Every structure is written in structure tokens, then in C-alpha cells.
Amino acid sequence: MPGRRPVLLYSPGGGDARTMGSSLATDLASYGWTVITVDHPGDASEVEFPNERPGRDRIRTTMLRPDMDAATFRTMIDTRVADLRFVLDTLGLDRAGVYGHSAGGTAAAQALHEDRRIAAAVNLEGYLDQMDGELLPVARHGTDRPLLLAGTDGFRDARLDRSWAALLAHSGPVTRRQRDDTTHWVFTDYAALVPQLHTAGLMTDAGRAAMVGRAGPRVTVPAVRNLVRSFFARHMPV
Numbered sequence: 001m002p003g004r005r006p007v008l009l010y011s012p013g014g015g016d017a018r019t020m021g022s023s024l025a026t027d028l029a030s031y032g033w034t035v036i037t038v039d040h041p042g043d044a045s046e047v048e049f050p051n052e053r054p055g056r057d058r059i060r061t062t063m064l065r066p067d068m069d070a071a072t073f074r075t076m077i078d079t080r081v082a083d084l085r086f087v088l089d090t091l092g093l094d095r096a097g098v099y100g101h102s103a104g105g106t107a108a109a110q111a112l113h114e115d116r117r118i119a120a121a122v123n124l125e126g127y128l129d130q131m132d133g134e135l136l137p138v139a140r141h142g143t144d145r146p147l148l149l150a151g152t153d154g155f156r157d158a159r160l161d162r163s164w165a166a167l168l169a170h171s172g173p174v175t176r177r178q179r180d181d182t183t184h185w186v187f188t189d190y191a192a193l194v195p196q197l198h199t200a201g202l203m204t205d206a207g208r209a210a211m212v213g214r215a216g217p218r219v220t221v222p223a224v225r226n227l228v229r230s231f232f233a234r235h236m237p238v
Contacts, residue, residue, distance in 0.1 A: 006236045007096045009084055010037040011104030013188070014076060015064040017045045020188045021101065027225045032238035036091075040083050043076055043103075070131035077136070080107035081114060088117050095119050097236040099228060101187045102126050106136070109167075112147055113138035120146040120235035122228055124187040125155055128163035139163050142170025146235045149176040150227060154183025154213050177227060179220065182213035187224055192217045 010025055012018050018037035025035040041047045042063045049058055064076070084107060088096060098121045100108035105126025112121040114137075128139040138147075149164050156178070168174055179186060185194070194212045197203040212220070 005032055005034045006232075006238060007034045007036060007091070007093055008232060008236065009087060009096055009098045009108075010035060011040070011080055011084060011098070011100035011107045012037070012044065013100075013102030013104055013185075014043065014068075015045055015062045016101070016104075016188070020190065023189050023192065023221065024187075024225060024228060028229060028232070031229060031233075033097075033232065033236070036087060038083060038087060040076075040080050043080065073131045076103060077106055077110060077130075080104065081111045084108075084111045085115050088115065093117060097121065097232055099232075100124060100126065102184065109138050109143075109147060109149075110136050112143055112145060113141070118145070120232065122148045122150065122231055124228075125151045125160070125184055127160055128167055129159065133159075135163060135166050139166040142167060142172045143174065144172055146173040146231070147175075148227075148231045149174065150187070150224075151176070151178050152182040152184060152186060152213065153178060153180045154209075175231075179215075179223060179227075181215040182220055183210065186212045186215075186220050191220050191224065 008028060010018060010021050012021055018039045021037060025037055029035045039047045041060050044062060046059055046061045052058060084098060094117055096118055098108040098111055098118050101124040103126055105123035108121040109123045109128060112118045129135045164176060168176060191212050194203060194208050195217050198208040
């Protein structure tokens, strides 16, 4: 369609609602991309369906639990990839970018591998293997389309390094970046919310450090926005 703006899909972290990525989505939209955020039914904290259906509750809450097993994780990633491809089908898109956080980042990278309609993807600190150590196909085989792996020093561990290194070992347009003095939820709206809770005395020093790290939101929020925006400006220009 002439004049249509490039589309980006967002997949949130496991058990999270898509609304926790509102700040980054709004920033990208303000620069001209059409941003579609996706709630994954049964995975997102809750999803309200638009109408009643026999055998299905109007509100579906997450099936994820802290003690999630390997089979559930495998189903979660497979379903997320299917959800993203379903959105492409439903909207009739033949080209789009995808970005996601945590499990959403895992799904974004794997969807890039499975669907040629995805031109570029950003994985915001999602593992590229199964819980039993089996590498995802994208890590085993690599990719010929741009993929950004963005992580933090606070969340980085041997499993992440192993699965990301497997992908980076292939020739291909894959880049790894790291934000220091931060941790896992700095890629979400918690980057701004948690420091406010901490300042108000509603969160401990340790709690803040565990969620977003020590760096302040005046540094981390624009840094994450600039990182993702500059990637898509190169590979999905408006």
C-alpha cells in the first residue's frame, strides 16, 4: 500500500502485559513507525477477549507460574511465534520488524528465523535455547537478516552467553550490545517506575537493584530508546 508506514510488532516478557512496553512503543511511534503490541493469551498477565465464546472465559489470566517446567517453556515460545505470525497474516503484512523482551525477545529472534516476512528483529535479553539446553533453530543455524541482541550486565549468565554465542558464531548481520549497571527489566516501563517506587520508600535498595539496576532512568530510558530506534532506522527506515 503506497505511503504505508513500516510496522513493528512487540512481544512482552513471560507473564507480562504488553502495556509494560508502552514507553518504548510510544517513542518508536513518535518517529513514524506503526507499532503493534501483542498480548499472548494464556501467557500475558491477563487478556480480555472482545466477545463471549462457549468454553472460554471473557478474561483469561496467565498460565505461567514461577516453577515453570521445560515443556511449558517450549510451548510458550512456540505459541508466541505462532501468535506473531498470526498477526502478520491477519493484517496482510508482507514486511515487518519485531522486537521483544525476555521470552518476547526469544520469540522475536525465532520468528525472524521462521518467517521471511520479518525483515529485522531485536531480542531484549531473551534466551536462545530451551530450558533443557537445546539451542533454538535460530541459534543453531544463524540468520541472514539483521538481529540485535541487547542485554545487561546484571542479568547476564552462562546460559545466555552460551545461546547467544552459538548464534554469533555464524556469519550474519547479528550484533550484541550490553547496558552496564542495569538488569533485566530496564527494557520495560519498570525502568522509570521502579526508581519512583524506591524514592517513595515503597521499594528497597536491593529490590530496585534486582529489577532495573543502579543506573538512573534519565540515563537508561533514553539509552534503550536510542538503541532500538537506531537499529530500526537502519533496517526498517520510515
